[in-house]
Amino acid sequence: MTDFTPNEMMTIAAARALSNDDVCFVGIGAPSAACNVARLTHAPGITLIYESGTIGTAPDVLPLSIGDGELCETALCTVSVPEMFRYWLMGGRISVGFLGAAQLDRFGNINTTVIGDYHHPKVRLPGGGGAPEIATSCREIFITLKQAPRAMVEKIDFFTSFGHGEGGDHRRRLGITTKGPTLLITDLAIWRPDAETKEFTVTSLHRGVTREMVTESCGWSPRFADRIDETPEPTESELGTLRDLQARTAAAHQGKRS
Amino acid sequence: MTDFTPNEMMTIAAARALSNDDVCFVGIGAPSAACNVARLTHAPGITLIYESGTIGTAPDVLPLSIGDGELCETALCTVSVPEMFRYWLMGGRISVGFLGAAQLDRFGNINTTVIGDYHHPKVRLPGGGGAPEIATSCREIFITLKQAPRAMVEKIDFFTSFGHGEGGDHRRRLGITTKGPTLLITDLAIWRPDAETKEFTVTSLHRGVTREMVTESCGWSPRFADRIDETPEPTESELGTLRDLQARTAAAHQGKRS
Amino acid sequence: MAEFLNLSEAVQRNLHDGDTVAFEGFTHLIPHAAGHEAIRQGLKNLTLLRMTPDIIYDQMIGMGMAKKVIFSYAGNPGVGLLRRMRDAIEHQHPRAIETVEHSHSAMAQAYEAGASGLPLAVFRGYKGAELARVNPEIRSITCPFTGEELAAIPAHRPDVTFIHAQKASARGDVLIEGIIGVQKEAALSARRVVVTVEEVIADFDGKHPNLCMLPHWTIDAIAVVPGGAHPSYTQGYYARDNAAYLEWDRISADRDLFAAWMKANVLDATPEIFASRVEALR
């Protein structure tokens, strides 16, 4: 089929991981695109929730912020933010939470807070927002990330949100009952945690991607599964849906101002 | 002016104790009548709140229950019951809370739970409902009661809600920061707590009521203030407002069913 | 995922002997039709959870279905006492029941905590109140910042919650309007949720965004039962049958009269009868 970019492949692979019955806590950017592509293709019944309080939203264009009016106008209902975090996130009603990362380690622990020391940071990043509780309250966590050695690191500078910690049963030892990161989708590959060690392991490579490319763009030496699939490339319909969505989005966000 | 009943005097005396700026947590019965007479006479700006979640309600007829539709239809807004108890009562926004009593002692402690032992009661009464927190969260508490020796007792069988405990600074010793019972209005008299001991003391007798009548209908030996007023009798307007309200109420609650 | 069922199947699938169950509705929207169906199905050893047991639990207790009642106001609102519940507490008739008594504030916040997935509710309450002495579930925690002692009670986590609402959408989303009470919290704190509604409409497009809704995926079963709240009421559909509440005071005062009334009006009846009961109240 026609050509596609690594980012498009990443978004579409993430969309495929979602099902019609999922209730997703959506972040901005790639997760938002992935969730809405899923909704517009194979998962029309999926429930999308943004932390601004919008439940069951179906935006025609992707929001620039998690609080865009479009989200409220197309939602089943919009609740207060305290209710969102208490009844809906902490209440354990979310099946899939999406997280991005500035730094990610092999166990799915994430840093979006600081580069360097917390109290005297080299770079002060935005911080966690909802991530600390999203990471532990959702039944499972999907992570999307553009691969780069400074993004996929041996050791993160700050534990903004907890993945599998040091691996193994570390979550259980902290009394966390949810699965945590079960899927990492990058622009190059699909990774899943090892059943025992919980270390992210490459299970599928996107079209034209080699093990070397994955290794060079990863800050730790990555593990590869015994059997590695090639990620099915985007279908006409998937790619068309994503590109239409992004075109509508671009138009909407320009058009707003004279 | 025309004649009036002791109950009418009680209700109107309670209405007079309310001001335009008060925010009242209203109970059913005499308190509801008193609050609405106040609203319809000297305190049009008073805010009436029923624990069903109705804020700023202005019923045309008295509700039979605290959850009648009339309350919601005439309210500024209606919130959930958890919000009512968290943001509005526990939040310390109520200036006056009304309580009734099956048993009352001289310090304004109230029993509406059981006659006899709690675990093997002679009579099982309805219980406290909102009273335990109304008694401690409202800035002050008004009590209305029809005098009778078995209602005004030396010792109550159960502390459903806390008044002044053993008197004096007992509230403060329990870490309660609100005033508690500041007014007791019966069908015979108006009582206020002594500044020091906090024992209810008769400060005003309704028209035609003697000290003996008060004493005979009270289970403890009541204290009388040095100077005792006569409660001004109901005005035409007060009595007319109350009777019209009760007539409308009677009609409404019959009319509902063929 | 919400499934549209007839009431008897909805009750059969979701309520079992020994369950902890909440039939909620704060004066408004009390799910009486669902309660009567539970009575017809002869459920046993239930733990009944409700702020005001009201007529709906007075009937179940009188029929001997309850082993335990968790409540905060055992009155017939605006009328007086609950005579079947009293008979059970004072004379163990028709059976002894265990009672766990709270304040309204505590009950509401225990549902709120349950909906939030928390094990307990922490609040400022019960100060000087004797319930704290007779109810062992009332404990306390100390605020690590101020040293204040606050009340702590277990969150409510019923096995199943029954509520009545105005409308469901074809997809099974539910809209609750007016005096919304604790129904949203009672539903979200439960493992299973059954809703009776007055009617089903295509969708909720055009509704105000901030209304009280339960998404279809939070509900297990929906049964359409017009009049299903009677003698309670449904805002926008029919008024409260105050006369029936007054009449209950007479019926419930006598064991035989109660039994006869229950046979005629509940055991020998069906959910369809509720529509006719509210006709004069519309």
Added chain:
Amino acid sequence: MAEFLNLSEAVQRNLHDGDTVAFEGFTHLIPHAAGHEAIRQGLKNLTLLRMTPDIIYDQMIGMGMAKKVIFSYAGNPGVGLLRRMRDAIEHQHPRAIETVEHSHSAMAQAYEAGASGLPLAVFRGYKGAELARVNPEIRSITCPFTGEELAAIPAHRPDVTFIHAQKASARGDVLIEGIIGVQKEAALSARRVVVTVEEVIADFDGKHPNLCMLPHWTIDAIAVVPGGAHPSYTQGYYARDNAAYLEWDRISADRDLFAAWMKANVLDATPEIFASRVEALR
């Protein structure tokens, strides 16, 4: 009791040097006009409380008004970083600021606890998260029923909260619609409350009973400022000025450019200008 004042008087009477203040609004309804008025009045040593400091606090921090910021997401939503806030944290320019960092869940629940008059919020959070190590205000309590350790943080109790809303009634009741965020809780947790609104209407008769309202007696001052949320938006009135958020990334990147922009657009401006800023967005 709500008093209708012009914005400058509303700010003068209610916001003082050294106050802890919340300007809340979750992407929607951010009270920018009130923030600009505070900047013009040159308030000092403020403790700024807000989930996402956003442009509104980036401007105050850049102007040196903040001594402390309590927050949960220091980003320019959908765009990137807050460059004035970064400059203050990384280079103490124009002054050093103390930061107290929480998660969104913690911030929202701290407002909810403040609105409830509680000294703390208790919730399941921060498990495995390093903020619990660097923020001494994050402690824990143990559930007396399950033994589970839960997070505990102090309730928010700002001296004053500023919010923007769609409508006030003539009496001073306020209606908030759409994405209501934490505004109700931020208002009810504060000692003083100032609201800017798009317009005043006679009353709210006929509005749905379950909407998000603040009664007039919970509010101190109301100022009518059409467009007062720009570049944020007001549902039903005007759209979010996404271009302005993108533009801010450029303006805030340079200290001198920032200073010039603030002089031209804030210091030398008046609240009336906001109406013209949203013309093209209506």
